[in-house]
Amino acid sequence: MSAASSxxxxxxxxxxxxxxxxxxxxxxxxxxxxxxGSNAAIxxxxxxxxxxxxxxxxxxxxxxxxxxxxxxxxxxxxxxALREFVTLINTRRADHWALAAAFFVxxxxxxxxxxxxxxxxxxxxxxxxxxxxxxxISVLRGDTERFLIxxxxxxxxxxxxxxxxxxVPALLTLxxxxxxxxxxxxxxxxxxxxxxxxxxxxxxxxLFGRTKIAPKLSPSKTVEGFVxxxxxxxxxxxxxxxxxxxxxxxxxxxxxxxxLMGFFGGLVMSAIKRDRGIxxxxxxxxxxxxxxxxLDSVVFSAPIFFHIVRYWxxx
Amino acid sequence: xxxxxxxxxAAAIVVFARAVTAVRAIWPEEGLPTRPCVYFAxxxxxxxxxxxxxxxxxRLRRQARPVAGAEYWLKSRLNRFIGxxxxxAVLIARERDQRTEDPVTQMAAAIDAGSSLILFPxxxxxxxxxxxxxxxxxxFHLAAARPDIExxxxxxxxxxxxxxxxxxxPIPLICTVTFGSALRLAQDEAKDTFLERMQTALLALSPKxxxxxx
Numbered sequence: 001m002s003a004a005s006s007x008x009x010x011x012x013x014x015x016x017x018x019x020x021x022x023x024x025x026x027x028x029x030x031x032x033x034x035x036x037g038s039n040a041a042i043x044x045x046x047x048x049x050x051x052x053x054x055x056x057x058x059x060x061x062x063x064x065x066x067x068x069x070x071x072x073x074x075x076x077x078x079x080x081a082l083r084e085f086v087t088l089i090n091t092r093r094a095d096h097w098a099l100a101a102a103f104f105v106x107x108x109x110x111x112x113x114x115x116x117x118x119x120x121x122x123x124x125x126x127x128x129x130x131x132x133x134x135x136x137i138s139v140l141r142g143d144t145e146r147f148l149i150x151x152x153x154x155x156x157x158x159x160x161x162x163x164x165x166x167x168v169p170a171l172l173t174l175x176x177x178x179x180x181x182x183x184x185x186x187x188x189x190x191x192x193x194x195x196x197x198x199x200x201x202x203x204x205x206x207l208f209g210r211t212k213i214a215p216k217l218s219p220s221k222t223v224e225g226f227v228x229x230x231x232x233x234x235x236x237x238x239x240x241x242x243x244x245x246x247x248x249x250x251x252x253x254x255x256x257x258x259x260l261m262g263f264f265g266g267l268v269m270s271a272i273k274r275d276r277g278i279x280x281x282x283x284x285x286x287x288x289x290x291x292x293x294x295l296d297s298v299v300f301s302a303p304i305f306f307h308i309v310r311y312w313x314x315x
Numbered sequence: 316x317x318x319x320x321x322x323x324x325a326a327a328i329v330v331f332a333r334a335v336t337a338v339r340a341i342w343p344e345e346g347l348p349t350r351p352c353v354y355f356a357x358x359x360x361x362x363x364x365x366x367x368x369x370x371x372x373x374r375l376r377r378q379a380r381p382v383a384g385a386e387y388w389l390k391s392r393l394n395r396f397i398g399x400x401x402x403x404a405v406l407i408a409r410e411r412d413q414r415t416e417d418p419v420t421q422m423a424a425a426i427d428a429g430s431s432l433i434l435f436p437x438x439x440x441x442x443x444x445x446x447x448x449x450x451x452x453x454x455f456h457l458a459a460a461r462p463d464i465e466x467x468x469x470x471x472x473x474x475x476x477x478x479x480x481x482x483x484x485p486i487p488l489i490c491t492v493t494f495g496s497a498l499r500l501a502q503d504e505a506k507d508t509f510l511e512r513m514q515t516a517l518l519a520l521s522p523k524x525x526x527x528x529x
Contacts (some may be wrong), residue, residue: 079487083337087489093479100484282489283339 007243008063011188015056022049041206047287055285055294059191063184067172068115070187074169075111077291081161081299082107084282084290088272089153094143098134098151102158106130110166117173126163131155160299161292167302174306174314176245185243189251190258190305193237194297197259198266201229218270226263233259245313254308258301265300269293321400328401332362332369336477336490340370343496347371351378351431352465352497355454357447357517358435359475361387366471367433368402370492380425381433382418384409405432409439419456426461433469436513442480447518450510458500458509465497466513470520493520 026046034042062069082103091099106126113122135151171186205225213223237255241248269292273279282290292299332338356367364381371379385406388398398404405425407418422432434457436450458464473490495516500509 080337083487083489086486087473091476091486093482096479096482096484096486099486103487104484282337284337 007182007185008188011185011192011243012060015192019049019053019056022052044287051285051287063188070169070172070184071111071115074165075107077295078107078111078162078165079103080284080291081165081295082157084284084292085157085161086154087282088276088278089157090146090150091154092143092145092150094141095138095150095154098137098154101134101137102130102154102162106158107162110162111169114166114169114173119173122166122170126158130158134158164299164303165295167306168298170302170306171309174310176309176313177315179245179313182243186245186309189237189240189244190302191298192240193233193255194258194262194301195294196236197229197233197262198297199229200232201225201263204228204232214267214270217267217274221266230256230259230263254305257308258305261301261304262297265297268300269296317400321396324397324401328365328397329369332365335485335487336366336474337487338366338370338490338492341491341493343494345496347375347467347494348465348497349375350465351426351429352467353426353432353434353454353457354379354467354469354494355434355436355513355517356469356471357441357521358437358439359441359471360478361440362474362478363435363471364402364404364433366474366490366492367469375431378429379431379433380405382407382422382435386410386413405430418453419460422453422457423460426464436510440480441475446521447514450514452506452510454513455500455506455509462500465499467497468495468513468517468520469493470495470517470522472522491522493522495520 026042026049029042030046033039037043058073062073065072086099086102110122110125113125134154138151138154139147168187168190171190172183174183174186176183201221202225204227205220205222208224208228209222211223212219213221213226234252234256237259238248238252240255241251244251246254269281273281280289281292284291285294288294354367356363364383368376368379368381381402381404383398383404383406385408388394388404388406398406405421407421408414408416422434425432434454436454437448438451438453439448441448454466458466470493471490472493473488476486477488477490478485498513498516504512
């Protein structure tokens with residue numbers, strides 16, 4: 001067995017252990033505080049834990065299937081996230097072909113470029129080509145009503161749901177000396193640290209939260225949750241150094257940066273939800289809301305994480 | 316063999332509808348009637364009845380038959396296959412002079428045979444800016460002919476943005492189908508009062524527009 005797969009196995013065993021513990025706690029809480037399903041917070045907690053099982057198993061299957069599995073998984077995530085995003089933006093009939101191109105051309109091409117490991121074109125395809133060609137497709141129909149808003153919103157949707165999200169599987173393309181064949185663990189590091197930070201902020205906030213940190217944006221987020229979540233996720237990140245090419249201090253520092261990006265990404269996406277008068281992006285994941293609700297922090301941290309690692313560690 | 320093909324086609328259409336629209340149903344608190352009833356919905360796309368049909372629980376779906384315009388669904392072999400064989404639609408002639416059968420009689424006969432109906436009382440696809448076109452009187456005459464039948468308002472949201480008239484490629488957007496509480500024709504209710512009441516009940520289910528598209 002290679003070092004990569006034995007590390008992966010250890011990691012999977014650890015994650016399953018955490019989930020089993022979470023399910024057990026959820027079960028005890030339900031028996032004691034919400035035997036007939038009356039406590040909404042506990043019912044939601046259990047729905048979330050169940051959804052976590054499914055998400056972990058899906059990611060696990062993708063990892064086992066290798067590069068193609070990871071690309072297909074994140075390609076579908078981009079598709080579903082874009083569907084949630086475009087549902088909420090200003091579109092008119094004149095945008096029909098531009099939107100069709102976003103779903104059926106931009107998403108597959110972006111992930112194909114990762115498959116082909118064409119880093120140069122991958123990194124500018126959406127910021128340059130889609131940015132210029134999408135408004136051209138829209139303008140051909142001659143409808144100027146709210147034109148700037150329409151083209152800007154479609155571009156924003158593509159940047160968040162496709163460009164940024166595709167930087168998670170892009171970690172597979174990095175060539176890090178002494179880390180051959182283990183890149184999938186970088187994805188695990190990023191996703192585990194950012195998602196644990198979300199969970200820990202929620203847990204610390206529920207236990208000790210007093211002071212609201214952004215009452216206008218996200219009334220459930222507290223200073224105590226934020227500080228506790230970021231510090232504990234940073235420590236967990238440092239403790240996971242053995243699956244990365246980093247030293248423990250470097251791993252902790254990177255974990256700190258991506259948890260901060262994740263936190264602020266959550267705030268930005270909350271502001272968009274408030275703007276559009278909705279509570280969740282969708283209903284894809286029971287207990288969590290839409291896919292973007294779960295993915296927002298990963299989406300904001302992935303490109304920064306990718307470029308830091310690419311700049312300092314990759315060839 | 317034919318039964319198998321139509322079942323497979325129906326399943327494929329449901330999978331496709333779910334893949335494009337991630338459609339979600341919102342049910343009334345008391346649930347749907349279990350006896351045959353009439354689902355009446357707003358109409359803006361040829362896919363409307365597919366979406367209602369897709370979200371119905373299998374047991375209710377099996378007894379549901381869409382009511383659709385004969386001239387469109389008999390136009391080509393594919394239309395005939397989907398309309399008549401897959402969805403078992405009650406096909407009615409919309410133009411008065413082409414009618415060999417009275418649509419209300421056809422619908423009542425389907426109900427008597429134990430089917431539910433999926434009905435679009437606006438009569439045609441709504442391409443206007445108004446959320447709902449004035450109802451045609453067919454739903455009233457049906458309710459008068461079968462006064463015990465329950466009428467369930469169903470609001471289909473967003474499907475008109477998925478595939479606007481004249482477009483051939485659907486845009487994936489999230490759709491919802493909201494079912495309201497069942498209604499009935501009141502005793503001695505006049506036609507206009509009844510139609511007005513049905514329209515209000517249906518409009519009450521429409522959410523505030525999310526993207527403020529067309």
